[in-house]
Amino acid sequence: MKLKNPKDFWSGVMFMAIGLAFAIVVKVFEYPMGTSSRMGPGYFPFVLGIVMTLLGVAIIIESMATQGEPVSKFAWRPLAFILGAVVIFGLIVKVAGMAASIIVLVLVSAFGGHEFKLKEVLIAGVILAVFSVLVFVYGLKLPFPIWPSFISG
Amino acid sequence: MKSTARRMTVVAAGLWVAASLFGAGVVHAAYPDKPVKYIIPFAPGGESDIAARFQQIVFKKKYGQEMIIESKPGAGGALAWTLTNTFPGDGYTWMSTNLPHIVLQPLEGQVQYKTEDLANVCFYHYTPDAIVVRSESPFKTYQELVKAAKDSPGKVSIAGSGTNSANHLATERFNGVAGVKTTYVPFKGTGDLVASLLGGHVDLAMSYVTLAIAQKGKTRVLAVATEKRHPQFPDTPTFKELGIDWVDGAYRGVALPKSAPAELKKQVSDICLDINKDADFQKRMAEGGFELVDVGVDKMPGFMAERTKVYIENAKRMGLTK
Amino acid sequence: MEQLLSNLALGFGVALTLNNLLYCLVGCLLGTLIGVLPGIGPIATIAMLLPATFTLPPESSLIMLAGIYYGAQYGGSTTAILVNLPGESSSVVTALDGYQMARQGRAGVALSVAALGSFFAGCVATFLLAAAAPPLAQIAFKFGPAEYFSLMILGLIAAVVLAHGSVIKAIGMILLGLLLGLVGTDVNSGMARFSFGIPELTDGIGFVAIAMGVFGFAEIIKNLEQGEAREVFTNKVTSLWPTKQDIKDAFPAVLRGTFLGSLLGILPGGGAVLGSFSAYTLEKKIAKDASKFGKGDIRGVAAPESANNAAAQTSFIPLLTLGIPPNPVMALMVGAMIIQGIQPGPQVMTERPQLFWGMIVSMWIGNLMLVILNLPLIGMWIKLLKVPYRLLYPAILVFCCIGVYSLSNSPFDVLMTALFGFIGYVFVKLDCEPAPLLLGFILGPMMEENLRRAMLLSRGDPMTFVTRPLSASLLAISLLLLIIIFLPAIRKKREEAFQEE
The missing domain is CATH 3.40.190.10 (Periplasmic binding protein-like II)
Structure with missing residues (x-):
């Protein structure tokens, strides 16, 4: 079967799946439902989850009746490098310090672009690192270490 | 004003001497000799934060060291309390604690610390x-x-x-x-x-x-729920006058990581109670509606036992079993 | 009136001293700075500055802290317009049309309209605050849990209008936002939901993590996907200043935005947020040609920007007249006042008139300073867009990461932002617009809390929502709005169906 409106079809699937997931979690983890006068923590999310599931089904049905564009391919390269760079930054900043982490972040994220000129990227990284240390650590006094912990001790 | 300041200096100096005599030969003799980090497990602007900032002023004045207040709010305080024992027990990290929270939360069973994990050294006021x-x-x-x-x-x-x-x-x-x-x-x-x-x-x-x-x-x-009528509400009866044994509220205090040695706990407890004696501090706290109490480390076991008993009794009625 | 004039004179006397002018300026500058930097909000900044304000007289310290707050509102819209990064809930809406204007080379116009609209709104709202704070404060009392719930319903329905695509998908996004907002500890039972034993999740998912993920990061990935061949921003930058036509379009929108924002800002909890997007909704609904919204319509910037600035000023009304902090920043202001030995509440106005009026006048002066500061800065911001995108996006990432990390000084929020970046990219692929999701996310927990509270109070009788007149009228407006939204959609569908035949 060929999908007539893939974008809407998959949106519907997404809403249905997430709605179901929330409703199932309420049931599996046994969040109390309570009564309508004294609603338990499970009441509102369960109802919302079911409503969203139904809405997802409605969108799927609608997608069968309408024409729409196909879902374009995922651009894995920028996706991986951008989000990867962010994750690495989050994990290393406490140990590596702000300066080094920023340079790593800039380097890795730059791989996600189309051109990569090492010299240009390095210069940008250093400028950003110096600027950030001045503004955030000295100016706004955010509690970031500047240098890697093995240097500053 | 000047004489108060002088008196403070004398008190501080006296304390200093006493402390160094008492703990002669101990590493912490000169405590505090660098800034103290004071972690508040609630958002800035709340009662815990405000009371701590009043302490901060007096601490600086009496001990000449900075007190750095760091707020680490989350999970009704539990986020920070869970971390308490991961800090070094050198006396340079204080953790603000609250009653009944630290008794009720573990009872409720959703947090990852136990009441005993928090080494309370003092409770200095209650609302x-x-x-x-x-x-x-x-x-x-x-x-x-x-x-x-x-x-x-x-x-x-x-x-x-x-x-x-x-x-x-x-x-x-x-x-x-x-x-x-x-x-x-x-x-x-x-x-x-x-x-x-x-x-x-x-x-x-x-x-x-x-x-x-x-x-x-x-x-x-x-x-x-005070012992005597509240000065700001002289016409309002206390529960005691109404024939009910009820003097209670939210208590706030300081805990250290468990690894802190006993004499250090005593020193921090003394500092905490000493701040309570400051006239300016007393005035500010009274204006804000905070009632001072002096529960130091010596009275702590008895105090906690008595409090826990009251809390558990009422917690049963709230449906918190165990 | 005479009373008002003498009060204002007293206020000017306090606010115009050299010292207080200086603190006002410092506050505005700092506020603009942290507003422009994504992720770093006024809460962290004010908390950090509290010890420094101990030694200042109460007037100066509060003037400066207030400056940080409304300065941040100004600065927040700059990032929303330039790089599609709403750092605060109120600038989500500004990003919709503002960023599109920037891509068309009209960033300068968007920024200057935002600044001028905000200034106008700030003046009006400050005047309201001075002239009618106590009676206005009464509005807050009329709102009980039932009324709040109905207001939230109205807000959610209005949120559908934010999307310019499919209505049914917009509703899906709102529901998704509501559900995400429920992650964390349930206020009513104290139970942790959907947190799966992760302590950081017991306080819920951070707004900033979602906003930066689905708006900022997803936008960057999308832009990189389209390639350098298609420049993200056109090189042809039109004039920095709005044309006559722009002003003609924007001015009525500013007026309406100011009105809605001032009114909703008074409500504690959610008022300010509702202000900016209900202003947007109103503009889109009354516009003769609504098709330009979401594609760079100047009214889509002017209305929400004036609304959020007006709301930022009037949110001081519950604080100063009732002692009720309507949002976390105001709660911090309460703390600052108590530390200064002032009990915030109705007595401030009578017992400390110089503080009360000084602060109000300083707000007006602060707004003036902000406009003077920001207009020349626009030229500089525009130049920033001339930086090649391959160098601009790593810089955006750096500021985002630092801001997000500093929220709790732990990697957790950074990882969450990355996760939402991925989710946001999926949304882009499926043509699901994220703005309704964010509003659902903000309103969800408040809606549930008030629903449950109202039902507790009515002892399980849902009629409470229609028997209370204010709540009933809010629900009636919601129903009307729902009809207005759905009618064109149905009509269009039928037309399409006919055409196919």
């Missing part, structure tokens, strides 16, 4: 429980309130901050001592419930004296 109604409320006295609650069970609505919180506990305690059934309506925080209280959407608030001070003129206090 007394108070029953507050808006000025237009039909309830003029505590007795009228009890009568109305008895006549129509479940109809009187009581606003409070949070679930399984100090306010919730106090509401259940009220239900118990008055022999009534009321509806507890939890709000996100004290600031959150004020509009509903003043707008008459709830009948009363089970809160602290601090709320009544902030809303003076728009509210009436029916009873306060």
Whole structure:
């Protein structure tokens, strides 16, 4: 079967799946439902989850009746490098310090672009690192270490 | 002013000498000789934060060191309390703790610390429980309130901050001592419930004296849980006068990581109680509605045992079993 | 009136001292700075500055802290317009049309309209604050849990209008936002939901993590996907200043935005947020040609920007007249006042008139300073867009990461932002617009809390929502709005169906 409106079809699937997931979690983890006068923590999310599931089904049905564009391919390269760079930054900043982490972040994220000129990227990284240390650590006094912990001790 | 300052210096110097004599040969003799980090497990601007900032001023004045207040709010305090013992026990990290939170949360069973994990060295003040109604409320006295609650069970609505919180506990305690059934309506925080209280959407608030001070003129206090009548509300009876044994509220104190040596715990406890003696501090705290108490490390085991007993008794009524 | 004039004179006397002018300026500058930097909000900044304000007189310290707050509102819209990064809930809406204007080379116009609209709104709202604070405060009392719930319903329905694509998908996004907002500790039972034993999740997912993920990061990935061949921003930058036509379009929108924002700002909890997007909704609904919204319509910037600035000023009304902090920043201001030995509440106005009026006048002066500061800065911001995108996006990432990390000083929020970046990219692929999701996310927990509170108070009788007049009228407006939204959609569908035949 060929999908007539893939974008809407998959949106519907997404809403249905997430709605179901929330409703199932309420049931599996046994969040109390309570009564309508004294609603338990499970009441509102369960109802919302079911409503969203139904809405997802409605969108799927609608997608069968309408024409729409196909879902374009995922651009894995920028996706991986951008989000990867962010994750690495989050994990290393406490140990590596702000300066080094920023340079790593800039380097890795730059791989996600189309051109990569090492010299240009390095210069940008250093400028950003110096600027950030001045503004955030000295100016706004955010509690970031500047240098890697093995240097500053 | 000048003489106070001089007296402070003398006290500080005396303490210094005493401390160094007492702990002669111990590494911490000169404690504190660098800034102390004071972690507040609640958002800035709340009671814990404000009280700590009053302490901060006196600490700097008396001990010449900075006290750096770091707020680490989350999970009703549990986020920070879970981390307490991961800090070095060198006395340079203080953790602000609150009763009944640190007893109730582990009872409830969703947090990852136990009450015993927190080495409390002092409790320095409490905010007394108070029953507050808006000025237009039909309830003029505590007795009228009890009568109305008895006549129509479940109809009187009581606003409070949070679930399984100090306010919730106090509401259940009220239900118990008055022999009534009321509806507890939890709000996100004290600031959150004020509009509903003043707008008459709830009948009363089970809160602290601090709320009544902030809303003076728009509210009436029916009873306060202090030893003696509160100076700012001379016409309001205490629960004791009403024949109820109820002197309670939210207590705030300081805990150290468990690894801290006993003499260091004593030193921090002494500092904490010493700050309580500062005249300026006393004035500021009184104006804010904070009642000072001096529970040092020596009195701690007895105090905690007594408090825990009261909390567990009332917690059963809240449905917190175990 | 005479009373008002003498009060204002007293206020000017306090606010115009050299010291207080200086603190006002410092506050505005700092506020603009942290507003422009994504992720770093006024809460962290004010908390950090509290000890420094101990030694200042109460007037100066509060003037400065207030400056940080409304300065941050100004600065927040700059990032929303330039790089599609709403750092605060109120600038989500600004990003919709503002960023599109920037891509068309009209960033300068968007920024200057935002600044001028904000200034106008700030003046009006400050005047309201001075002239009618106590009676206005009464509005807050009329709102009980039932009324709040109905207001949230109205807000959610209005949020559907934010999307310019499919209505049904917009509703899906709102529901998704509502559900995400429920992650964390349930206020009513104290139980942790959907947190799966992760302590950081017991306080819920951070707004900033979601906003930066689905708006900022997803936008960057999308832009990189389209390639350098298609420049993200056109090189042809039109004039920095709005044309006559722009002003003609924007001015009525500013007026309406100011009105809505001032009114909703008074409501504690959610008021300010509702202000900016209900202003947007109103503009889109009354516009003769609504098709330009979401594609760079100047009214889509002017209305929400004036609304959020007006709301930022009027949110001081519950604080100063009732002692009720309507949002976390105001709660912090309460703390600052108590530390200074002032009990915030109705007595401030009578017992400390110089503080009360000084602060109000300083707000107006602060707004003036902000406009003077920001207009020349626009030229500089525009130049920033001339930086090649391959160098601009790593810089955006750096500022985002630092801001997000500093929220709790732990990697957790950074990882969450990355996760939402991925989710946001999926949304882009499926043509699901994220703005309604964010509003659902903000309103969800408040809606549930008030629903449950109202039902507790009515002892399980849902009629409470229609028997209370204010709540009933809010629900009636919601229903009307729902009809207005759905009618064109149905009509269009039928037309399409006919065309196919």
